[in-house]
Each structure stands twice: as structure tokens, then as C-alpha cells.
Amino acid sequence: MQRINYSARDRLRNIVNMPERKMITFTEWHKFDDGNTDGRHLTYLEFPSEFLICHRKGCKSPIGVLTINDHVLPTYRAACEALGLLGDDKEDKKTLLWKTITSTLQSKGKIVLAVVSSGIASLLLIAGCTAHLRFKIPLELADESMCHIKKTQLGTLLTETDLIIWDEAPMNDPRCFEAFDKSLRDLIDTSNVLFGGKMVVLRDFRQTLPVKKELQILS
16 A cells, blocks of 8 residues: 545546656565665565665755765665664574574474564564464563463473574563563473573574663653
């Protein structure tokens, strides 16, 4: 769906025949990649949110878009990397690594569960879904919260699971991990072992929000 803005005085025929009204994100994504290489590493979902022009303000020319900290960079990709908008090839290799580990273990009959903090990111993992959905984590969390997994099919699955991969871990509320930890300890009856002794990998700490120094908290 593409939003079109118009006034009550505009004629409908003029609106639909204006060339710029026929441009949508999907078609412009194809057009851009056809003539440029800077954005070809981005998927359709990543294109509008991660591309440079979505993060620059007050630029009066293309050179202004390429200028970062008073330095004119040679390409838009270089400008994106300078602003920290794009990861390097290491991130793609990490995703490939986890997919390889998951596939290898599953081929040996092992059970691997992959979860993330957001629904879109779950598309990058094999059979991935959000942590709240997979582990039945309450949406309204409290210090005493627990997951509803005991005496359920999910509880049986978790008992037999060999590896849990939790992507974008820093994006979740700490009480999510506490609730899941307490629930696994109760499920497996191991009160003194973290996550009930299950191997849980928390990854992608680049998702941690930046810390700003010398800020004042106003009540």
C-alpha cells in the first residue's frame, strides 16, 4: 500500500496521471538497484529504513549527503558505514555461521530453537520466531513473572531441546530472561543451574542502545 496525499480541490484524473504518484517503494527499489550498486546489498525491507537519505537532514545537494563530519566520502555506502547505518560482511558471516550450526545439529537429530526480539529479524533464522511467542513470555512483566510452559507440549519440547539461540538479546527487557530462566529451572527441576542447564546463546550485542554521557533526568 502506498500513501498518496492530495487536497480536496485536486482532480482525480490529474492525481492518478502524475508521474510521481505512480512511484512506489517497490518499483523505486528496482530502479535504484538497476543503476546503482550501493544499495544492492539491502533487501526490500531494509532499503527504506537503512538507506542514507532517510537519516540525513538539511542537505542542499548530493555532496551534502556525502559529507560526514566535514569530510566528503566517495560513495553513499561509505557515508552509510561512517554513520554506522550498515554492518560489514562480518554480520552476514555471523548469520551464516548460526544457520550452519543450526542445520548441522538438526541433521544429527538435535533440537535447536531460534528466537529473536522482533518479527522481521526472525526471517533471518531457520524456523525463527519471537521470544515472546516461542516461550510464552508475558507481555506485562513483573519481577515474579514466569512463562506458561509447565505441563504443556512446549514444556516437553524445551526439555528435549539441545540449543537455544536468542538473537538481538539486548533488545529484550531483562525480566524476559529472568522469567525464562526461572521457568526452565522449575520445568527441569534444577533450581541452582542457569536456564535449567540448557545451552542458551545470547547474540548480537550490537543492538545495545548507545549510552549518552552527561544527560540530565527530568522528573
